[in-house]
Amino acid sequence: MEVMHDPARVIAFVTFSAVVAGTPGPGNALLTAVGARAGVRQGLASLLGQATGMGALLFAVTLGLGNVLLAHPLALQVLKWGGAAMLCWMAWRIATAGHAGGATNAPAGFLPMAAFQWVNPKGWLVGVAAVATFLDRRAGSALAQAVIFAILFTLVAIPSCLPWLAFGAALQRFLRTPRARRVLNGAMAVLLAASTILLVWTRF
Numbered sequence: 001m002e003v004m005h006d007p008a009r010v011i012a013f014v015t016f017s018a019v020v021a022g023t024p025g026p027g028n029a030l031l032t033a034v035g036a037r038a039g040v041r042q043g044l045a046s047l048l049g050q051a052t053g054m055g056a057l058l059f060a061v062t063l064g065l066g067n068v069l070l071a072h073p074l075a076l077q078v079l080k081w082g083g084a085a086m087l088c089w090m091a092w093r094i095a096t097a098g099h100a101g102g103a104t105n106a107p108a109g110f111l112p113m114a115a116f117q118w119v120n121p122k123g124w125l126v127g128v129a130a131v132a133t134f135l136d137r138r139a140g141s142a143l144a145q146a147v148i149f150a151i152l153f154t155l156v157a158i159p160s161c162l163p164w165l166a167f168g169a170a171l172q173r174f175l176r177t178p179r180a181r182r183v184l185n186g187a188m189a190v191l192l193a194a195s196t197i198l199l200v201w202t203r204f
Helices: 009-024 025-065 067-069 074-093 110-119 121-134 142-174 180-202
Strands: none
Touching: 009 025, 009 121, 009 142, 025 110, 025 121, 025 142, 074 180, 121 142
């Protein structure tokens, strides 16, 4: 791995990736909701979509998309508030979900979850933080580093986010009554909205 030949740097990046991918946020809240509705096996596509989307976003930010947005405050604000509005709408959809066949109306599947990462404020925070911390002018071209960052982050994010999907699936046994489903819907909606409010006020 020529662009990241220092083992300490690799370990630091892997640790960073595991922490930021596994901590609470809008994406993991939705992943829990998917697990509660579909279970682990059927939710694996959503898990892979989330990890791949985060890796792709990190790739783009490393190549310069993040710098372009940071250089144009209006575009950054549009992305920031547009993403927040979408997340709040999704929280409302989850809170008002009442169908008997599942726990939530959270987006499921590889492509929806991958696309969701691009409007997730946490994803942009992670991307900018990763580039600011780990991009090294002496470690090869930006393209090479972007590829390595994206691959490592994706591989680490899969097991880091899996517990959220599994936790949602474990809740299925408690969702046999409409009241239990409403409680879960409300809890997931509050978690999603709270994480959105916290992130949207964070400067990035």
